[in-house]
Amino acid sequence: MAHSGERSWGVYVTDVVTLKDVAAAAGVHVSTASRALNPETRSVVNVNTAGRVLEVAERLGYRPHPLARGLRTNRTLTVGMVVPDLMNPLFPPIYAGADAVLGDLGYSVLVSSDDDDSAKARSVIVALLERRVDGLILASAHCDFVIPTRQRKVPTVLVNRSSASNEFPAIVGDDHAGIALVVRHLISLGHTDIAHVAGSQDLSTGLARRQAFVESMNRDGLDANPELTVEAGAFRTEEGRAACDHLLDSGEDFTAIVAANDLIALGCYDALAHRGISVPGDVSVTGYNDMTFVDRVAPPLTTVAVPYQEMGGAAARQLLDLLAGEVGVGPPYPPMRLAPELVVRESTAPPPAS
Amino acid sequence: MAHSGERSWGVYVTDVVTLKDVAAAAGVHVSTASRALNPETRSVVNVNTAGRVLEVAERLGYRPHPLARGLRTNRTLTVGMVVPDLMNPLFPPIYAGADAVLGDLGYSVLVSSDDDDSAKARSVIVALLERRVDGLILASAHCDFVIPTRQRKVPTVLVNRSSASNEFPAIVGDDHAGIALVVRHLISLGHTDIAHVAGSQDLSTGLARRQAFVESMNRDGLDANPELTVEAGAFRTEEGRAACDHLLDSGEDFTAIVAANDLIALGCYDALAHRGISVPGDVSVTGYNDMTFVDRVAPPLTTVAVPYQEMGGAAARQLLDLLAGEVGVGPPYPPMRLAPELVVRESTAPPPAS
DNA sequence: TGGTAATCTGCGAACGATTGTAGATCCAAG
DNA sequence: CTTGGATCTACAATCGTTCGCAGATTACCA
Structure with a gap:
């Protein structure tokens, strides 16, 4: 076994x-x-x-064989992560955050994209389970219908989304707080x-931000005009631009737009610029997410x-708790909401004097 | 073994x-x-x-246990990928491209970031090898000194960078062609x-683009003025801005800047704007990479x-060839260069009439 | 009918670890 | 001198596959 070594780094490294x-x-x-x-x-x-x-193991540079170990212990020290699209700049930070805490404990993270496609979501989750991941972190929207199946046995946490039933622990951004921040600012x-x-109402974030918008308006004494929500x-x-066009066509008066995310906000920029409306001179615009380069x-x-x-x-810490068998609370898990932060730049200003 | 099944999707899914x-x-x-x-x-x-x-396996929903199989066959159907930083928008596309072709053949890709740190590069590569990855795709710059060690046995390909010795297959962008495109355009x-x-001369891309710049200039009959390269x-x-400041301080005349990448170009925007120099009215600026949002x-x-x-x-296909034991050529491997494309927008225009 | 080849299937040993259990050793107390 | 308990170590089964080898069956031809 241990033979044909080769000297390097001052230690005797053998094949295996x-x-x-x-x-x-x-x-x-x-x-x-x-x-x-x-x-x-x-x-x-x-x-x-x-x-x-210990000393001999050190000297020989022994490293346990993960497959042999895993076969016996039935654990792979691997967790699967499903995101809609890694090329969307939202998700790399989520991955990095999770990988950092899991990596310290010897876990590796296997990422898969589902391209916002339910069928693919199902297949990548199945693939991950077949690889015998110890746990799952789902940042993807389309996976509700897979959840009730096999995976009920595999510790799972949701991130950046929640499930209506609170069946799984979920770590989400506090959309209510975030929207309240921009509304107060305006x-x-x-x-x-x-x-x-608003964004797609099929997604929990789209829904939550819309609700948060009307609640914030109401709480601050301004009735949210339903005509002013598209x-x-x-x-x-593109969708943001189209929606903003509708808004402008409606003839309703407004001096500010709260967009459900940065991309939609940029779409609003386009629609407004196309009609010669200046930002923020004529109307103020806010986004959500603070993407790179905005x-x-x-x-x-x-x-x-x-x-x-x-x-x-x-999310990773939450998953580790599950993995450690913290049978503590069990479902339902109220989502954990992380506080966002307002970033004021130059797309907002006082309304034009009328 | 196969017991306690649970009906779902119309088939009898058993625990394992x-x-x-x-x-x-x-x-x-x-x-x-x-x-x-x-x-x-x-x-x-x-x-x-x-x-x-076959029929029975299908009916029972049999899936081979990857650890048991891997233990026996000494293959994990996993490849490791090392990138400097997944949050840098260059790398997710590389990952996605590799994952797509490898995924089709049943391989999973384990990504690791090395944060542009040599020590971390070494440790993540070692970690990957301990996980018994079948192959390695290195997009990271800092790994030369690890390469000669253990890993000599593990099929490896480089992407977005090459090694001086051509010891490994490498897939890179054709920086010469790309720089030639912008120079001709200007x-x-x-x-x-x-x-x-120029970018960092420690990195192969920084070096190559600089060389390409002077060669393009010379070939087109304009001597590249050494004073005009910083x-x-x-x-x-920030570094781009500082370098551009130096350039402006030097007092040399120029009407266009070829930046080594988009971020540096944006730094040039800043430096120029700060002195009231208009782009492209007074000087034209070009970038490299076409990052999102530029x-x-x-x-x-x-x-x-x-x-x-x-x-x-x-890169993935190249790695698969290696994995398949295509002993064909062997080192040295001349890098494979993929052709880039010029994207003309509004930061370039004819020089001001003097 | 006997012999041999061709075709198929079963046996069992790996792969490299973990872990329940049994046996060995030693010391102290009766 | 024996016995009981502590303490340590070895044996062997096991996880789920793959694969070399040998045995079994059938077929074919002389």
Whole structure:
């Protein structure tokens, strides 16, 4: 086994050194070596032999074979993560946050994209389960119908979305707080006729932000005019532009737009610019998410920064709790909401004097 | 083993059905079942029994256990990918491209970031190797010194970078062609005094683009004035701004800047704007990479689009060749260069009439 | 009918770890 | 001197596959 070594970094690196090699070199049985190496069971072996095994293992550069170990223990030290699209800049931070905390504990994260497609979501989840991941982090929207199946056995947490039933722990941004921030900001600038370009109402974020918008308006004493809320079919620039066009065609008066996310806000920029309406001179616009570069568009966008990386980290910690068998509370799990932050730039200003 | 099933999707899904279960249900030995299930060895078993096994496996929903299989075959159907930083929008497309082609063949991709840190690069590569990945795709810059070690045994391909020795297959963007595109574009607009804000010369892309710049200039009959080339310490906006400031302080005349990437170009925007120099009225600026949203900054940036997704795909295919044991050529591997594309926007215009 | 080849299937040993159980050793107390 | 308990270690089964090998069955030809 351990032969044909090659000198490097000052240690003798062999092709692959197994527990058997360590045991032989230490003059003990492999089971003893195993116990000595495992901190959990180390106490059961004589302190001298344990030390010897440890030292030999170190010297030979022994690394346990993850497949062999996993086969026996039925754990892979791998967690699966499903996102709609890794190329969407929202998700890399979530991944990075999760990977950072999981990596420290020896877990690896397997990411898969489902391209916002239910069928693909199902297939990637199945693929992940077949790989025997220890847990699942779902940032994807389309997966409700898979959840009730096999996976009921696999610890799962949701991130950036929640399920209506609260069947799984979920880490989400506090959309109510975030929308309240921009609404207050606009009100404090003097706006009263504020429009909302909502995102897809099929997605929990789209829904929540819309609700948050009317509640914020009402709470602050301005009745939200239903005519001033339009829905963009998706969280994309083109849809935002189209929705904003509808709004403008409606003839209703408004001096500010709260967009459901940054892309929709940029769509509003386009629609307004096309009609010669200036931002923020004539109407103020706010976004949501603080995507990269929205500080460099013209005008720099006032928006809400969501702590995606922290969300990923929190989701990972939550999953680790589940993995550790914290049978504590069990469902239903109230979603954990992380506080967002208002980022004021140049797309908002007091309304024009009429 | 196969018990406590639960009805769903119309099939009987059991917790975990093993080859033994299939064999028992089909009335054959597990080795026969194994052979029947494996297309490679199927021919050796009677066509009827094979059919029966297949049918039973299908009915029971048998899925081979990847750890058990991998333990035996010494393959994990997993490849590792190292990137500097997944939050850098360059890399998700590379990942997506690679994942798409590898996923089709049953491989999973494990991504790791090294945060542009040599020590971390080394540790993530070691971690990947300990996980027994079948191959490695390195998009990271800092890994030369790890390469000569253990990993010599693990098929490896480089992407978005090359190694001086051509020791590994590499898929890179054709920086020479890309820079030539922008230089020609500027020349065709009438520019003759063209500056270059280079990126870090420690990175192969920074070096290549700089060389390409002087060669393009020379080939087109304009001597590249060495005074008109400055170096940004890193591929970042602030460094680009600082370098551009140096350029402006030097007092040399120029009417166009070729920046080594989009971020540096944006830094140039800042430096120029700060001195009241208009883009493209007074000086034209070009970027490189066509990052998301550079079409929305002011003014929209003329740049070079690099086919990162295709690069990822090509890297994956190259790796598959290695994995298949195509002992064909062997090192040295001349890098494969993918053609970029010029994207003309509004940051370039004819030079001001003097 | 006997012998041999061709075709199929079963047996069992790996792969590299973990872990329940039994046996060995040693010391102290009766 | 024996016995009981502590303490440590070895044995062997197991996880779910793959695969070399040998045995069994059938077929074919002399």
